[in-house]
Amino acid sequence: MSVLMTRRGLGAVLGAGVLCAPSLRRAQAQSAKYRLRYGTAFPSDHPGVKRIQEAAAAINKDTGGQVDLQVYPNSQLGGEADMFTQTRSGALDFMSTSGVNQTVVPVGGINAVAFAFESYDKVWAAMDGDLGGFVRAQFGKVGLFVLPKMLDNGYRNITTSARPINNPGDLKGLKIRVPGNQLWVTAFNALGASPTSINFGELYAALQTRVVDGQENPLALIDSAKLYEVQKYIAQTGHIWDGHFIFANARRWNGMPAEIQNAVARNLTDAAEKQRADIATLNDSLVQSLTKAGVTFNTPDKQQFREVLKNAGFYTDWKKRFGDEAWSMLEKYTGAL
Template sequence: MSLPTSMSRRSFVGTALAGASALAFGPAHAQSAKYRLRYGTAFPATHPGVIRIIEASELIKKQTNGLVDLQVYPNSQLGSEPDMFSQVRSGALDFMSTSGVNQTVVPIGGINAIAFAFESYDQVWSAMDGDLGNHVRGEFAKVGLHVLPKCLDNGYRNITSGAKPIASPDDLKGFKIRVPGNPLWVTLFKTLGAAPTPINFGELYAALQTRIVDGQENPLALIQSAKLYEVQKYIALSGHIWDGHYIFANAARWNGMPADVRDAVTAALSDAALKERQDIQSFNEKAQAEMQASGVTFNKVDTKPFRDALRTAGFYTEWKTKFGADAWGLLEKSVGQL
């Protein structure tokens, strides 16, 4: 997979900051790694969220003259997302990135997944790089997790199916759909009449292949890189949830490193996240074309009937109560009234 080689001004600034911080590490000769760190993710090895983090790990090693060795483990090599999240909380793992599973520990961590909230990326980054994201990161700090300032883009999620296209809420009645194991996703699809079934991502391909579930929902980049299209004939461009992956670190491990090390890691991972965001948009366009060429049928979804069904059923009112008026107000500051 070819990735953009051009560097945005923000990316350049991030890299420059990383270079400046490296001056604190003294003479430019290789050191043995004092800080051996592990980063786990469920993303496949070909996903931009892995490729850019690996680039960042190489930059960190260079900028710290070998003092920091960040090893990246894709494709759930270190366990499922819930397992890795628990490992980071306990200190058994240093870093990981995820979205949905964190809601089981910090409920507000799932507020970005409110269905049909974000109509554009301008709204997404206004919220997630701004007041809403800062609020969420502060809540994670209370449970022993440091969250890096820039999250990865996992893209807008879309519904795939094996037997029929999904075009309206009625098509979801009784539809057994795989979802991440968290309450917001489960409530969303139950409200629309589906039968949500939590399954770990690493087991999803087999579950679709053996028809344990009728379909699933994920961003196009992940559907393509995990080859889910091989066992799903239809993809509905529903864009029902914008999904981002926070980059988590064990707070005790993080705070135990010197400030200059933390600065170098922060600069490199933040720069990687900004580049990955650009990658995802071009990756999605390429992924759709490739999957269409392989025989997958796409359909564009009119989202209004879905949003109206959720509103009538009290979905937004319920989650405003659960997340609290303050957090909900920060969300609506970027997206308007839901």
């Protein structure tokens, strides 16, 4: 018998055992040899935060208190682009993100080619395998160390306030918020929409005031950021699979002893694997809970959207941008695009 878990229930489970008395936490931080900061745009109750907080506690324990990893959710340390820049420069030790890294390492966004991955089996085979290894190696050339396992941000779906999205024609002229990178922007341009870049922290207000008419995000973020309060429809397009690499400043990482690196890597890898399972659990339950909250769901035929992109030259163009080697690795898992 399957058990569905609500976001609140999952948060309670994840939070158990992570919290400690403030005075003890301060004492641990003061005695730690390595004081590290981890920034993320995920909201504080998102599994991508809860599991990293768990990992931080485990790292502290496994290193005998030598490492104090402080986790800053909800873009407290700046937007994703800011945190990515800070991590490259060494002002920030760790952060996780997806799309913004493409401005520095273009192939870093290849996992987000629209309508590429049909299932999670293919996603994890690719990103835990050859394709992920190839991408991580490119980040090593720009001053970053990348942890071996990605966090799951989830398959992205389109939400709207005025009308449901049933086919590509429904996107024509739609003002839709997308992350500020060319892969997302060109995909929605090719589909006839009018993409607009807005920081995630400002998205709720932009939807509420109709600066944009829609947006696209995974269900877990639609829920945790309460975007369903200002959006009526969710089209389960699953148009992009979005994952977050966990980045570390390479100088900071290489300056830590091997035993410290091993403890950090082991626990962050464990956190990523648990977080993936959390998202799968949430995806099973959120359609029901969001429907109860007043959202209307529909599931469009993805092939219609893929054909529009193909005819617009989207895949041909991005194959040239990413290069034959990377594209061949992608198609090893997705099939011909």
